[in-house]
Amino acid sequence: MSALAAAGEAWQRVSPRYLWADLIARLVPGVVVTGGLCAVPIASGIGWLWALPAVSAVIAVLVLALTPKRVRSIGYRLREDDLVFRRGIMWHRVVAVPYGRMQLVDVSRGPLSRAFGLAELRFITAAAVTGVVIPGLPEAEAETLRDRLVALAESRRAAL
Amino acid sequence: MSEEPQGAAPEESGWHRLHPATPLLRGGIVGVAIAGFLVVQFRDFIVTALVGSAVGQQPHEDPLVRWLAANTWPAIGILVALLAAIVGLGWLSWRLHAYRVTDELVEEREGVLWRRHRRGRLDRVQGVDVVRPLVPRLFGLARLEISMAGSDGRIRLSYLASERADALRAEILTAASARRRRQAPATAPTAAAAPARGLADRISARANELLAPELDQTVAPESLVEMHPGRLVGATALRLGHVLVLVLAGVVVAAVTRPFLLIVLIPVVIGIYGLAGREVIRSLRYSIASTPDGIRVGFGLLSTANETLPPGRVHAIELQQPLLWRPFGWWRVRINRAASPGRDGAAGQSGATLLPVGTAEEVRRVVGLILPDWTEPADFTTSPVRGRWIRWWSWRRNGFALDARTVAIRRGRLWRRLTLVPLARVQSVAVEDGPLTRAMRLARVDVHTVAGVVRAHVGALDAGDAVAMWCDVEHRTLGAMA
Numbered sequence: 001m002s003a004l005a006a007a008g009e010a011w012q013r014v015s016p017r018y019l020w021a022d023l024i025a026r027l028v029p030g031v032v033v034t035g036g037l038c039a040v041p042i043a044s045g046i047g048w049l050w051a052l053p054a055v056s057a058v059i060a061v062l063v064l065a066l067t068p069k070r071v072r073s074i075g076y077r078l079r080e081d082d083l084v085f086r087r088g089i090m091w092h093r094v095v096a097v098p099y100g101r102m103q104l105v106d107v108s109r110g111p112l113s114r115a116f117g118l119a120e121l122r123f124i125t126a127a128a129v130t131g132v133v134i135p136g137l138p139e140a141e142a143e144t145l146r147d148r149l150v151a152l153a154e155s156r157r158a159a160l
Numbered sequence: 161m162s163e164e165p166q167g168a169a170p171e172e173s174g175w176h177r178l179h180p181a182t183p184l185l186r187g188g189i190v191g192v193a194i195a196g197f198l199v200v201q202f203r204d205f206i207v208t209a210l211v212g213s214a215v216g217q218q219p220h221e222d223p224l225v226r227w228l229a230a231n232t233w234p235a236i237g238i239l240v241a242l243l244a245a246i247v248g249l250g251w252l253s254w255r256l257h258a259y260r261v262t263d264e265l266v267e268e269r270e271g272v273l274w275r276r277h278r279r280g281r282l283d284r285v286q287g288v289d290v291v292r293p294l295v296p297r298l299f300g301l302a303r304l305e306i307s308m309a310g311s312d313g314r315i316r317l318s319y320l321a322s323e324r325a326d327a328l329r330a331e332i333l334t335a336a337s338a339r340r341r342r343q344a345p346a347t348a349p350t351a352a353a354a355p356a357r358g359l360a361d362r363i364s365a366r367a368n369e370l371l372a373p374e375l376d377q378t379v380a381p382e383s384l385v386e387m388h389p390g391r392l393v394g395a396t397a398l399r400l401g402h403v404l405v406l407v408l409a410g411v412v413v414a415a416v417t418r419p420f421l422l423i424v425l426i427p428v429v430i431g432i433y434g435l436a437g438r439e440v441i442r443s444l445r446y447s448i449a450s451t452p453d454g455i456r457v458g459f460g461l462l463s464t465a466n467e468t469l470p471p472g473r474v475h476a477i478e479l480q481q482p483l484l485w486r487p488f489g490w491w492r493v494r495i496n497r498a499a500s501p502g503r504d505g506a507a508g509q510s511g512a513t514l515l516p517v518g519t520a521e522e523v524r525r526v527v528g529l530i531l532p533d534w535t536e537p538a539d540f541t542t543s544p545v546r547g548r549w550i551r552w553w554s555w556r557r558n559g560f561a562l563d564a565r566t567v568a569i570r571r572g573r574l575w576r577r578l579t580l581v582p583l584a585r586v587q588s589v590a591v592e593d594g595p596l597t598r599a600m601r602l603a604r605v606d607v608h609t610v611a612g613v614v615r616a617h618v619g620a621l622d623a624g625d626a627v628a629m630w631c632d633v634e635h636r637t638l639g640a641m642a
Contacts, residue, residue, distance in 0.1 A: 082634060091595075098637055100641050101641075126610045128611050
């Protein structure tokens with residue numbers, strides 16, 4: 001897959017602010033689960049049960065440590081006739097979608113991304129497995145991108 | 161919503177009603193069941209009422225029966241009113257249920273309290289089925305199902321007179337297959353000829369319909385395959401054979417050691433046999449043919465169905481050969497299409513099986529219907545030797561081949577599969593790897609099509625080959641779309 005990354009122009013990255021949004025989004029469940037698991041040894045009084053929150057904390061820290069790399073791995077590229085999207089550090093995935101296959105584009109904002117002024121763009125085709133979801137776009141950029149994709153799809157419309 | 165008059169004379173604006181016998185057939189079974197229930201419940205009461213209160217009268221213990229005995233006439237009045245209400249409601253719902261086919265749309269509206277109006281564009285029609293369940297079929301009626309793309313995209317018109325259903329199908333398909341030639345003269349005579357028939361003619365027409373093979377006689381296409389019942393039974397038995405053998409072995413062991421387990425196992429065996437039997441019966445009298453409007457598949461012995469796929473509606477094809485079919489050279493053909501599969505199997509075995517079992521030659525002919533210029537590729541790009549660790553048996557076979565219009569993916573050593581996706585229908589392409597496969601310089605390519613039973617992906621490819629395939633498929637898809 002390194003061959004893909006090297007070929008041609010650079011990938012468009014998501015906003016650096018998305019890193020913070022993603023860190024918080026992953027920190028919260030990690031803290032909640034670890035805190036909840038702390039109750040188990042406290043309530044039961046069995047010492048070795050502290051292993052449960054410890055494991056949970058280690059997993060949470062690992063996830064957080066990998067987050068910057070994962071966020072950096074998300075990229076997209078608007079080529080002449082198609083959109084290429086990639087993500088993943090352990091499991092790489094690179095998807096190419098012709099613009100003409102677009103059924104709809106969806107821009108959504110959760111409360112957390114709204115706080116950071118970010119939005120998520122979904123490119124939906126007739127195949128459920130396409131799964132192109134670009135997170136962490138600045139709101140204005142997401143809307144420009146959406147309009148651009150709609151225009152591109154319109155000019156390259158094809159039947160299902 | 162439409163502003164056409166809601167009840168009176170819908171024919172004016174092109175709206176048609178269903179066959180008048182519809183409420184009877186739809187509600188008939190429920191009605192018979194309710195009547196049967198009532199008769200069983202009040203058998204004693206009815207008998208006494210009819211025979212007369214001859215035997216010694218002690219007050220009945222059931223208060224309802226006592227009340228009925230005291231107020232027989234009002235009770236009969238209520239019953240008659242109820243029946244009238246049911247009949248009236250059925251009649252009303254029949255009056256309000258109408259359909260219309262225009263140049264661009266097919267529309268249906270129905271409902272007494274909750275009105276529903278759906279319309280579909282004819283150029284988005286994914287298939288048209290004519291289904292004839294046994295009872296309506298005896299009355300010369302049929303159900304027309306028009307499937308549109310989407311999860312709930314089905315318009316069901318039940319029931320129509322058989323000839324009307326066939327004519328309507330022809331009309332819709334003409335529009336759907338984008339051949340805009342008008343067929344008005346072709347459909348008119350059938351409608352005109354119908355009323356002038358006597359009772360005897362009608363009966364013989366019914367009989368002819370029952371005996372005729374499930375294909376439209378007017379187009380007279382010839383079936384490409386001939387389904388021998390023996391082959392069908394054999395193929396089903398062999399496909400489900402290992403399951404049956406396992407379960408039967410389980411039954412025998414259970415019978416010897418723990419007899420009470422039979423209570424659990426016997427229903428399982430019956431279930432599997434029932435499933436297999438139903439599949440066989442449904443596929444009897446199977447026919448598949450090419451018509452100018454698309455591929456027509458007909459099947460069924462007592463209840464029959466007959467579906468038509470307009471050209472270009474097949475998104476993926478898979479040829480399968482279970483291990484035990486290999487000595488006989490049989491294959492099975494399944495397809496993906498954008499339509500939602502019919503719930504009650506109107507479209508055959510969950511709408512996905514195009515050919516339940518056929519020889520290689522027959523399968524070639526069927527594939528030729530869908531992909532006329534596809535030829536079996538001479539060589540596939542297969543997994544490298546190191547792919548052996550992931551595809552133990554199949555690494556020599558596991559691979560892909562591309563031509564100008566089609567991606568072919570070959571998989572499986574024991575259970576052979578060949579997946580074909582027309583490039584013009586590919587939605588997107590992905591190339592993927594994981595930690596383990598990356599270490600082995602292997603990758604996987606996933607060709608995305610509309611959801612269905614066929615998944616077009618191939619793993620354990622050399623990473624370079626996979627990226628090349630990904631690029632190629634995407635380029636050729638763009639080319640095929642243009």
